[in-house]
Amino acid sequence: MKNHQPIPTPQDQAAANRALKRQLPGRLLTDKDSRFRASLDNLRLSVMPNAVIRVQNPDDVGTVLRLATRYRIPLTSRGAGSSATGSAVPIRGGWVLDLTALNQIKIDRVARMATVGAGVVTADLQAQVEAQGLFYPPDPSSKKYATIGGNIACNAGGMRCVKYGVTRDYVLGLKGFFADGNPFTLGLPLKKYASGLNLRDLLIGSEGTLGVITSADLKLIPKPEKRWTGMFAFKSEAAALKAVVALFQAGLNPSILEFLDRQSVACAEQYTGKPVFAGQPRSAILLIELDGRPAEVRQQRKGLHTIMEGRAVAQREARTEAQAEKLWQVRRTCSQSMFSLADTKLNEDVVVPIEKQAELIRYTLVLKKEIGLATPTFGHAGDGNLHVHIMYNRASQADAEKAKVGIHKLMKKVVELGGVITGEHGIGLAKAPFMSLQHSPAEIAAMCAVKKALDPLGILNPGKIFEVFEVWDHELIDLRLPWDHR
Amino acid sequence: MKNHQPIPTPQDQAAANRALKRQLPGRLLTDKDSRFRASLDNLRLSVMPNAVIRVQNPDDVGTVLRLATRYRIPLTSRGAGSSATGSAVPIRGGWVLDLTALNQIKIDRVARMATVGAGVVTADLQAQVEAQGLFYPPDPSSKKYATIGGNIACNAGGMRCVKYGVTRDYVLGLKGFFADGNPFTLGLPLKKYASGLNLRDLLIGSEGTLGVITSADLKLIPKPEKRWTGMFAFKSEAAALKAVVALFQAGLNPSILEFLDRQSVACAEQYTGKPVFAGQPRSAILLIELDGRPAEVRQQRKGLHTIMEGRAVAQREARTEAQAEKLWQVRRTCSQSMFSLADTKLNEDVVVPIEKQAELIRYTLVLKKEIGLATPTFGHAGDGNLHVHIMYNRASQADAEKAKVGIHKLMKKVVELGGVITGEHGIGLAKAPFMSLQHSPAEIAAMCAVKKALDPLGILNPGKIFEVFEVWDHELIDLRLPWDHR
Numbered sequence: 001m002k003n004h005q006p007i008p009t010p011q012d013q014a015a016a017n018r019a020l021k022r023q024l025p026g027r028l029l030t031d032k033d034s035r036f037r038a039s040l041d042n043l044r045l046s047v048m049p050n051a052v053i054r055v056q057n058p059d060d061v062g063t064v065l066r067l068a069t070r071y072r073i074p075l076t077s078r079g080a081g082s083s084a085t086g087s088a089v090p091i092r093g094g095w096v097l098d099l100t101a102l103n104q105i106k107i108d109r110v111a112r113m114a115t116v117g118a119g120v121v122t123a124d125l126q127a128q129v130e131a132q133g134l135f136y137p138p139d140p141s142s143k144k145y146a147t148i149g150g151n152i153a154c155n156a157g158g159m160r161c162v163k164y165g166v167t168r169d170y171v172l173g174l175k176g177f178f179a180d181g182n183p184f185t186l187g188l189p190l191k192k193y194a195s196g197l198n199l200r201d202l203l204i205g206s207e208g209t210l211g212v213i214t215s216a217d218l219k220l221i222p223k224p225e226k227r228w229t230g231m232f233a234f235k236s237e238a239a240a241l242k243a244v245v246a247l248f249q250a251g252l253n254p255s256i257l258e259f260l261d262r263q264s265v266a267c268a269e270q271y272t273g274k275p276v277f278a279g280q281p282r283s284a285i286l287l288i289e290l291d292g293r294p295a296e297v298r299q300q301r302k303g304l305h306t307i308m309e310g311r312a313v314a315q316r317e318a319r320t321e322a323q324a325e326k327l328w329q330v331r332r333t334c335s336q337s338m339f340s341l342a343d344t345k346l347n348e349d350v351v352v353p354i355e356k357q358a359e360l361i362r363y364t365l366v367l368k369k370e371i372g373l374a375t376p377t378f379g380h381a382g383d384g385n386l387h388v389h390i391m392y393n394r395a396s397q398a399d400a401e402k403a404k405v406g407i408h409k410l411m412k413k414v415v416e417l418g419g420v421i422t423g424e425h426g427i428g429l430a431k432a433p434f435m436s437l438q439h440s441p442a443e444i445a446a447m448c449a450v451k452k453a454l455d456p457l458g459i460l461n462p463g464k465i466f467e468v469f470e471v472w473d474h475e476l477i478d479l480r481l482p483w484d485h486r
Numbered sequence: 487m488k489n490h491q492p493i494p495t496p497q498d499q500a501a502a503n504r505a506l507k508r509q510l511p512g513r514l515l516t517d518k519d520s521r522f523r524a525s526l527d528n529l530r531l532s533v534m535p536n537a538v539i540r541v542q543n544p545d546d547v548g549t550v551l552r553l554a555t556r557y558r559i560p561l562t563s564r565g566a567g568s569s570a571t572g573s574a575v576p577i578r579g580g581w582v583l584d585l586t587a588l589n590q591i592k593i594d595r596v597a598r599m600a601t602v603g604a605g606v607v608t609a610d611l612q613a614q615v616e617a618q619g620l621f622y623p624p625d626p627s628s629k630k631y632a633t634i635g636g637n638i639a640c641n642a643g644g645m646r647c648v649k650y651g652v653t654r655d656y657v658l659g660l661k662g663f664f665a666d667g668n669p670f671t672l673g674l675p676l677k678k679y680a681s682g683l684n685l686r687d688l689l690i691g692s693e694g695t696l697g698v699i700t701s702a703d704l705k706l707i708p709k710p711e712k713r714w715t716g717m718f719a720f721k722s723e724a725a726a727l728k729a730v731v732a733l734f735q736a737g738l739n740p741s742i743l744e745f746l747d748r749q750s751v752a753c754a755e756q757y758t759g760k761p762v763f764a765g766q767p768r769s770a771i772l773l774i775e776l777d778g779r780p781a782e783v784r785q786q787r788k789g790l791h792t793i794m795e796g797r798a799v800a801q802r803e804a805r806t807e808a809q810a811e812k813l814w815q816v817r818r819t820c821s822q823s824m825f826s827l828a829d830t831k832l833n834e835d836v837v838v839p840i841e842k843q844a845e846l847i848r849y850t851l852v853l854k855k856e857i858g859l860a861t862p863t864f865g866h867a868g869d870g871n872l873h874v875h876i877m878y879n880r881a882s883q884a885d886a887e888k889a890k891v892g893i894h895k896l897m898k899k900v901v902e903l904g905g906v907i908t909g910e911h912g913i914g915l916a917k918a919p920f921m922s923l924q925h926s927p928a929e930i931a932a933m934c935a936v937k938k939a940l941d942p943l944g945i946l947n948p949g950k951i952f953e954v955f956e957v958w959d960h961e962l963i964d965l966r967l968p969w970d971h972r
Contacts, residue, residue, distance in 0.1 A: 110734045111840050133737055155680045182928035190837045191869035192909030194641045195924050197933040201687030222739050248596045251619055253708050295781030351676045354597045383677035423678030438681050442668035447683040449939035
C-alpha cells in the first residue's frame with residue numbers, strides 16, 4: 001500500500017475549495033482555529049488540514065466526495081476526535097469532514113432498532129433508548145463525547161462486551177457514500193439479511209478508509225431490569241484472574257468484569273491518600289456487575305459469592321445506584337492517578353485469551369523491570385481485553401526510548417499468547433508498526449487489494465492502518481481535551 | 487462481473503488432475519456417481535463437475551487452490567449440499583471441493599468458544615456444546631445435515647434469531663485459504679478484535695466466492711435453563727401479526743416466534759385429517775418459545791398470556807419436552823403437507839420490517855389470485871423473515887410461467903416494503919436475477935471490485951451471486967435428498 005495517496009498541488013486544492021464553496025456555501029472553514037481543532041485526536045499528534053468541512057446533511061458528503069475525487073483531495077472523516085490511535089489526524093492534509101451535525105436519532109420501539117446519524121454522541125443515544133425501556137450496550141469509556149460514527153469506524157468496545165458484544169454486534173444497516181461520491185445502503189434495519197457480499201461489516205472498523213458513513217441502523221435489546229455491583233480484593237493478580245476463570249467455569253454470565261492490578265490500585269491509593277479496602281492496601285481488584293431480571297441477578301449473586309469465598313480477601317457490594325457509582329469511582333481514579341507516575345501514558349488495548357491473562361500480567365512486571373518504567377494494567381478481564389499502560393516522561397529522551405522498546409516487546413508477547421494488538425481502539429497511526437506482527441503478508445496484501453478496490457485513488461483517510469508510522473518521531477501537543485480527567 | 491471466469495481447456499483440466507493426483511494421492515474422484523452427488527444441492531439443478539476432491543486435512547485446500555490458480559480450474563466448495571439456492575452447484579464444471587471430512591470439534595468451556603472444522607454438522611456441534619452446559623443458537627432447519635462451513639457461507643439463520651441473532655453473530659475467527667492458496671487467519675478466538683480491515687465478516691455470507699474456509703472459532707453462550715412452548719390460534723393473519731407487535735411493545739423477548747398462515751395450516755389439516763385446534767379449523771397460528779432462568783420464563787409467560795387474552799381464540803401449552811415436540815410437529819407438517827397442493831415449491835426467505843408483515847401476507851393473497859397458484863406462508867415472525875411459498879406443478883409450462891411471474895412480483899413488493907430478498911439462504915443462482923432490485927449499480931460494482939480484488943482469476947465458485955441466471959431455463963432433477971420429509 002504505497003504511493004497511491006494524492007498530493008494535490010496548491011492550485012488543485014484551491015480550485016477544489018472554490019468549487020466546494022460554490023456547491024455547498026457556508027460549509028468550508030479555513031480559519032486557523034477550526035483547522036487546529038480538526039488537526040488532532042486523543043493521540044495529540046497535530047497535522048493541519050487545508051480546510052474543515054462542516055457537513056449539514058448526508059447529501060453534502062456525496063458532493064464533497066465527488067469533488068475530492070475530481071481534485072484528488074485527501075479526506076479524513078471526523079466525529080468528536082476521541083480516537084486513541086491518531087486515526088482522525090489528517091496526516092496528508094487536505095480536507096477534514098466534520099460529521100458532528102448529523103445527530104438525528106429515531107427509535108422504533110417495536111422493531112427494537114434505532115436509526116442514528118454518524119454524529120450522535122453514544123451516551124445521548126443510550127439515554128434516549130433507555131427512556132423507552134430499551135438498551136444499547138456498547139459503552140466505550142469516551143461515550144460522553146465519542147460519536148456513533150467514530151464507534152463504528154473503530155468497532156468500539158467497552159466494559160459490557162463480556163456479555164453483550166461490541167459495536168459491530170449492534171449494527172444492522174449503514175448509509176453513506178463510496179469514495180467516488182455514489183451513495184450506499186449496506187444492510188437494512190432488519191434482523192436478517194443475506195443478500196450480496198457483506199460490505200457493511202467490511203466498513204465497520206475500517207477507520208474511514210473505505211467510505212464515509214452518514215447514518216446507521218442499530219439493534220436494541222430490552223433494558224435489564226436490575227443491576228448489582230460488587231468489588232472484590234485479592235492478594236495477587238494471579239488470585240483475581242483465577243477467580244475470573246472459576247466464574248466462567250461455574251456458568252456465570254456477568255455484564256461487567258473489570259480487573260485492576262496492584263500497580264493501578266497503588267496509584268489510586270496514593271492519589272486519594274487512603275486504601276480502597278481498609279486493612280488490605282494494594283490489592284488486586286475485580287469489579288463485577290450482574291444484570292437481568294431480579295431473580296436472575298439474585299441467583300447469579302449467590303453463585304458469585306460461593307466462588308469468591310476463600311479467594312477474595314475483602315469485598316464490598318452496592319445496593320443503590322449511588323453506592324455503585326462509588327465503586328466505579330475507584331476504577332476511574334486508577335486511570336487518572338497514573339499521571340502521578342509520569343506525564344505520558346501509552347494505553348495499549350491488547351487482548352489475550354481469558355486463561356492467558358495471568359501470564360500477560362506476569363509479563364508486564366518483567367517488562368517493568370526490563371525497561372524501568374511503570375506498567376499499571378487494568379481492563380476488561382471478561383473478554384481478555386487488558387489495557388496495559390506504559391508510563392513515561394515525555395521530556396526524557398531516554399524514557400521515551402524505553403517506552404518505545406517496551407511497547408514493541410509487549411505487542412510481540414501478546415501475539416505469542418494468541419492475542420490481538422488492539423481490541424477496541426483500532427490501528428490508526430499508533431498501531432500501524434505492529435500490523436505485520438498480527439497479519440501475514442498475504443493477509444495484508446488482501447486487505448490492501450480490498451482498500452484499492454473501494455478507494456482506487458487513495459483519498460479516504462490516507463496514511464492509516466497500512467503505512468508504518470513512528471509516532472515517536474513526531475512531537476505531541478500538550479493540551480486539555482474534553483474527556484481529560486486530569 | 488463478466489467473462490473473467492476460467493474455461494479450462496480439456497488439456498489444462500487433465501494436467502491439473504494429474505498434478506493433483508501426484509501431490510495429493512487418493513483425493514481425486516472422477517467416477518460418475520461421486521461427480522453426480524457433487525453436481526447438485528437442494529435446488530436440484532445438476533451440472534457435472536470434472537472431478538470431486540475429498541479434502542482430508544486443511545492443508546490440502548492450499549494445495550488444491552495453488553493448482554486451481556495455475557491451471558485456471560473453477561472451484562466450488564461444498565459441505566452437505568443443503569443450500570436452497572444452487573450456490574453449491576458447479577455450474578462452470580471444474581473441481582468440487584468436498585470439505586465434509588474436516589469435522590473436528592474442540593470446545594473451550596471457560597472461554598465459551600468452540601473451534602470447529604468446516605465439515606462439522608451443525609446439530610452435532612449443538613449436541614456436544616449443550617452437553618457442557620453451553621449453547622450455540624443458530625439453527626437452520628437443515629441443521630441435522632448442514633455443515634458449519636455451509637452455514638457460514640450463506641450466513642444461516644433459523645428460528646432462534648429473534649433473540650439470539652444469526653450465524654455471523656457467533657463467528658469470531660476463520661481459518662482457510664485465499665484463491666491463490668495462501669493461508670489466512672481472519673479474526674481469532676477472542677471476544678474483541680479491532681486489527682486491520684475486517685475480511686472475516688466479508689467472507690461470511692460470501693458463498694465461497696472469496697476464499698475457502700476450513701475452520702471457525704465460534705462464540706458460545708450459557709445454555710438457557712428452561713424452555714416453555716406455547717401455540718396460539720387466531721381468526722386471521724392480521725390478528726396474529728398484531729399480537730406479534732403487541733408482544734414486542736410489552737417488552738417481551740421470546741426465543742422463538744413462528745407464524746403460520748391459514749393456507750399453511752389448511753394444508754396440514756387436510757394432510758392429517760384433523761384440525762390443529764379442535765373447533766377452530768384453519769386458524770392462523772403463532773408458535774412461541776420462551777427461555778431463560780425459571781423465574782424469567784414464568785414472568786414472560788405471564789406477560790404473554792396477558793397479551794394473548796382477547797387476541798387468540800385458542801391456545802395450547804407444552805409442559806414437557808414431549809409436548810413441545812408435538813407442537814413443533816405442527817410446524818413441520820405444514821412444510822411437508824404443501825406438496826399436496828403441487829409437486830414443486832418455491833421457498834422464498836424474504837424479510838420485511840416487523841410491522842410490514844401483515845401487508846406482505848395481504849400481498850401473498852393478492853398474488854394467489856393474480857397468478858392462480860397457492861402461496862402458503864410461514865416463518866420467523868420475530869424477525870420479519872417469512873417463507874413465502876409458491877406451489878406449482880413442474881410439468882405444466884403454464885404453471886411454471888405463472889410461478890416465475892409470481893416470484894418477480896413478490897421480490898419487487900418485498901423491496902418496496904423496505905425488506906430484503908433473502909434473509910438466510912443467500913443469493914446463489916436462484917436469487918441472482920433479483921440482485922439489481924436490492925442493490926444499486928454502485929453497490930454491485932463495489933461488490934464486484936472486492937470480488938475481483940480477492941479472486942482476480944475468478945476461479946472461486948464462478949457464476950454465483952452476480953450473474954443473472956434463469957433457473958427456469960434449466961431442467962431440475964427429481965430425486966430424494968437426505969433432508970426431504972416427503
